[in-house]
Amino acid sequence: MRKPLIDYAAVFRALPGMVALLTPDLVYVDANEDFLRLAGRTREQLLGRYIFDVFPENPNDPAAAGMRETRESMLRVVASGERDTMALLRYDIEDPQRPGHWQEHYWSPVNAPVLGPDGKVALVVHRVEEVTELIRARGGPGGDRQARVLEAELYTRARELQEVNERLRAAHDREREVALTLQAAMLPAPRPLGHHQAAVRYRPAVGALHVCGDWYDLADLPGKSLAVAVGDVVGHGLAAACAMGQLRSALSAACRVADGPAQALEVLGRYARSVDGAESTTVVTTFIDWADHSITYSCAGHPPPALLHPDGTVTFLDQATDPPLGARPEHVRRPQARTSFGKGATLVLYTDGLIERRTEDIDTGLARLADSLTLHQRSAPEDLADALLADLLPPTGNTDDTALVVIRL
Template sequence: MLGPDLVIVAVNEAYLDATQCTREDLLGRHVFEAFPDNPADPKATGTRNLRASLERVLETGERDSMALQKYDIPVPGELCAPDDGVPDDSAPDEGAPDDSASDDGVPYDGDDCAEGAGEGAGEGAGQDGGGGRGSRDGGRFEERYWSPINIPVLGPDGAVQWIIHRVEDVTDFVRGHAGAPPTSTDAMDADLYTRALELQELNERLREAHARERATALALQQAMLPALVPGLHLRVAVRYRPAIGSLNVCGDWYEVSELADGRIAAAVGDVVGQGLAAACVMGQLRSALSAAIRAVGGPAEALEALGLYARSVDGALAATAVQAVIDRSERTIVYSCAGHPPPLLLQAEGDVVPLDQATDPPLGARLDHVPRPQATCPYTPGGILVLYTDGLIERRNEDIDVGLGRLAKSLSRHRELAPEPLADALLVDLGVTGGTVADDTALVVIGL
């Protein structure tokens, strides 16, 4: 069992018997210090592949099954015994497979083995094993082939607390029977191993490309999404949760800004699509709407202008948006929706009112230009305005009205909270605080 720093924190008795080591030899050592690559094999990739798998487990919190691996291990009798110059006659022969240990020295029952906690596993951690620990730094290695699975153990906060490294020894399968002449089965085994390595290498390249595109998309999105402007005289909380495990990180946007006459403009929107293309479209639409609301008379005219502009932007059709303008002197909210879920207004008296009296199709959906609707809703000081994207309320195999009702109930239940804690409470109640979510979620909570 490994800690998040990949240090061995627990071993069982069978493991110690198989490697002829004591706990003092292994506990507290980094897994790649205890089991390094074979220095005599310049093509060794065992540590590199295992490290990549363990890092994926730490990053995603999900189990990772590796392809067939060649990972030579130190010969136990030579590398764990005290370095006194006297050969250990009890050490297994170098060429003989040890049925009590896996490829990385981890004991197992039957076909499987694991590094796990045994009785007294924590004893002796970090201590020097009387010469045994230092003597593992050099010596002979035995060729081994194995198929590992790395399984996370999550803590109460959802973070990876431990990793169980479980392997299946497939050395005999790859080698075939010792001393037997090559057969067609041996050739198939060798071909299987070669193709497994090729597949793993291809998967690694795909993962790296995916990670690069995701990192670039996130950086681009963060540059395009505005920071909240200080001095709005409003309490505003913003939350953005990208979809996990996908490149759908760039479809949503939000903006809260002050207009020249002192009114507050708040908008959220959602672009169809994923990846860098969606990021570019999002940036163009957000900027266009931000400019339009400053140049025209109200939200409806701003969305009309945005709809016309969307027709000239590849990937912008069917995008949705809602624009609201808060007039604190009149205590009103003027709004218009283009295919977007309605904002919710929590009145100071406790009533939750959906702003759904000015809904229209998504941007660019109409062939002919038709003026968009606009509505006005009064509010009392102390209320809360909530704008969001559909990732907050939409669930597979569930009507969107169910999610909208869930959000309204949560808003009413937490009506005494200020915008910052309220935003967190809404995310918890709607189930988008962790794990895998299907869509991006943008949430803007404004105290009125």
Template sequence: MTQELRPPWDENPDDLYEHAPCGYLTTLPDGTIVRVNQTFLSWTGYTRGDLVGHRRFRDLLTPGGQIYHETHYAPLLRMQDEVHELAFDVVCSDGRQLPTLVNSVLARDEAGQPRTIRTTVFNATERRQYEKELLLARQVAEASERRVRVLQQIVADLAAAPTEAEVAEAVVRAPESAFGAASSSIYLVDTERDTIHAVASTDPTTGNWDDMPRSSPRAVARVAERGDLHVIGSVAEAREHFPDLVDTMRRSGRNTVVLLPLTTGPADEQSGAETLGVLAFSFKGERTLTDGELRVVRLLGQQAGQALDRARLYDDLHHREERAVFLAGITRALDEVHRLLPRARRLIERLAPAVADWAEVRLQVGTPPIVESSGGPRPDEEMLSRRLGKVAASGEPWFPAEDDHLDCSVLPLTARGLVLGTLALRLPPDRQGAAAERAFLIELADRAGLALENARLYEQERQIAHTLQRSLLAGEMPGGDPRFAVETHYQPAAQELEVGGDWFDAFLISPDKLALVVGDVVGRGIEAATTMGQLRSAVRALASNEAGPALLIEGLDRFVERVESARMATVAYVEIDLAGGEVTFSCAGHLPPLLQEPAGAPEYLLQGRSAALGSRAGNRVRTEHRRKLPAGSRLLLYTDGLIERRSRSIEKGFELLAREYARRRDAPLPGLAAGLADTLVGREHADDVCMICVTLGTEERLERSIGADRMQIALLRADLRAWLAAHDVDVECGEAVVLACSEAVANAIEHGYRDDPFGMIDVVATVTDEAVEVRVTDRGTWRGPVTDVARGRGLQLIRESMDQVLFDRTDGTTVTMRRGRREAS
């Protein structure tokens, strides 16, 4: 039977708890301490009375420890019922912080509810010190390894740097990482200009950053000339050998300066070594470089010099390649625009600031001359004009010398032996005077001159084509009849030199019948233009009171049988009975007319359709459709250039046209067609655009909404004047109403919408047998009463022109003006 082993002394459980090698705490679920052993009290300096029942465990922790207790310790303990080896700093009674490791166990009752928390606390002071020593040793090892890596990285960076700028950036940061230098700067020798210039620095405030001649007595220039390493260890030494460094060393507090020549070979091989630059770096206080460090410094100078030599060759090759790519790109860019002025503008946009700080093209090909410039500041105008005149007269380029006051190059723009004008450029300082740059500019001017001459010839030929095109279009539109008004617009293709086949015409068949026609002949050129003129003449010859649109299209079919070039032409033909307000139309393969009645949305007239003229397929039965139109209706006929685009469907084009047409419901007829073309087509378009728009009858009530733009007033005046004349308002009364309305609108723009250029003004005019009434409404903000704000000449004119003037500020500002009618004699 095994005997029970007993220790040779008595084990007291209470004594084991109190004097255990670790601290024990028992706390309630909220952290309140209910029991603590003597070990913990001895470590922290607290008494049992200080803690038990008075403090929570988290109250003994540092602020950071309290946050960690709240965000990590307590949640983990509730989830897991235990946590292990959590590091906390316990604040002792005397304010010391005791590093500890904490283990806690959460005890629960039979119902599973938290009852107590038992915590074991271990003193981690020695462990923390050990960790600090390990960390320090690791940092020392890492610093040593980092220095090795830095030296390796410098060599790798120099080997990988393809350009002079990248080599300079790698070299200028080497002293700081390799030797602990406080700052460093790098200077490069420019043999073509015989100068030395600073290119990079880790502290730009410590050096002289202006360029210097290679013959300068300054320290950097002398080291570059001699090609040997200099280490200046004190201000006194600098005063003796390099006086220009004294002020910099005193101001910056750097007592040791190293001047390292960057050479293409070892310094002792004078015959083959070339100094390409100087690396200057300095240290705070005094710093003695060991022989090993000096060897590394010299090696750095050789490696950097060789890298610079290689980079300069690369830079020269890359620069030549860039210039070739730039010349090819600018040639393509100029070819993309065909007009002379846009081409000159694009040339300047490509040159400044990509190549020049400032550039100007001056062309003596028009009156006045074409001048386009960009960048700045502009050179002295008098000297520039004098130089431009000499270059234009001689045809020889001019480049500035160092002592010239005019710091820009001037080159002639020549083509086919003629001087078209001049190109003036101011290059950045680092590019001026270089032979390669001069050759580049001469080639650039040659290409630009040829491109601009081609654009001039293109415009000349295009103008001839457009003149021919317009001469073949319809002559003067019918007018002077209050029952209708006609507006037309023709816009030739932006990049076409040949005349097109789009055309329109409007004429009176009889005093009460108006004919409108829009057509499109297949193809371009003289043949298409001739065919267009023949078709227009055929339409006029076939039109009669008895024929009607369907019979007229049938007659055109017979005409096409004799004129083959007119086959597949499309035509939209409309006849309007001015007395009865009835429209009859027929479309032979053409886009449907667009109708806007005084009320409702725009409507495409899709009836009366058949195939193109002379078509051998499709529906060749010519039909027509009749429709009654109320007064104030507008009908638009147009060609496909208005809506067809390769980038979208034809349905989208119809939708956009209808939307824009509806938006201009109340716009004056003059300018309506041109406005539609500007919105839907723009200036750079690939097809001709023809439009003809007719307004039928006279609106009983004139209602217009215009933007807060004074340019709109002239259109409103024309619209109002025509409307008053259509209602037989005598000239004197009409002109007075137009004047008063113009002044009221001007006041609304100036005072109501002075800070809102997007404001809208509503104008409503009505006429009765007795009087004309005009109401002008804006929703802007007037500063003070209207009669005070607008009490100038405008308000006086309104009151002198009208019999009655009323102001209403209920909803915005409304000016109601009334004038009695006097019948025309």
């Protein structure tokens, strides 16, 4: 049976209610018939133009905030990839027949993302219900006064809600700043590794509530070996930053006395049971032996390290994978595996923010990482780290923080 052919452009234009499509730069690419009719604009007056050039703020109202609130909502959608429902707002528009004359309007907007094949926001759906007539509705004798009272109450409640949201965002911004400062103090700075080049990166997530669960660490071991670890605490904000700091320090100490990475993770797992917020933390630890050109590794629920060989091929170190810390009720010995590397190979450790996307299988992210590594195989670690972030993270920022370690072996 043949599937019916549907003209989705015609369906969009016939949708009831005001609906417009904008680019992530907030430029109109389409609008349905109700939007054009109720906004009093032609399609030619909208398409290809920045939304707030078409609908600027009312210059005669010093308290007007409709443009700012709408712009902030749309930018949140672009940054987060999530729908944003706005409170009722007043947003006057200029009469297209009488320039300089502004008409009072009240709107109930919803902004939603349309994701492209790469998981990034390709379009913003701007759906608006005009409620001006409802607010001004007359209901018989005294109706005009009642409508005015209702209008004032609704507008006051909307402004109060907006003020609460702004205070919450300010509090979240302060928490983000404190958490980032704390994390920067706890994460080790890049340092020389003898003749070996290394680069480290940390990219905080977009938003105050999505930061500071990731860490990395490099620890010198006896016999001119090096332990490199990357971990991710479940949770965000100050609590995650505090748990991260305790776990990073504990693992750094354990690596220096353990017989191998598996034993170090066993010790860390026991310690994690006494740390608030450390449950289900994921971490991978590698011991690099420069003398015999080998990497011994163990992984606790974490994405596998990537080994970029001199010929450009990529191997994921996934032969010693176990559940996250504290996932088992009783202690069980963790596995570890060993692999060799050739001169000029590159080891890459990272957290899931680099590869995982909500709309994709993890194998897709791993394949994207491998392709990027092969593409930039001749780059020095500092350049390679920057290239990986540029290739794999959304340009508007990610909703999860990302830690990255690149070491030329």
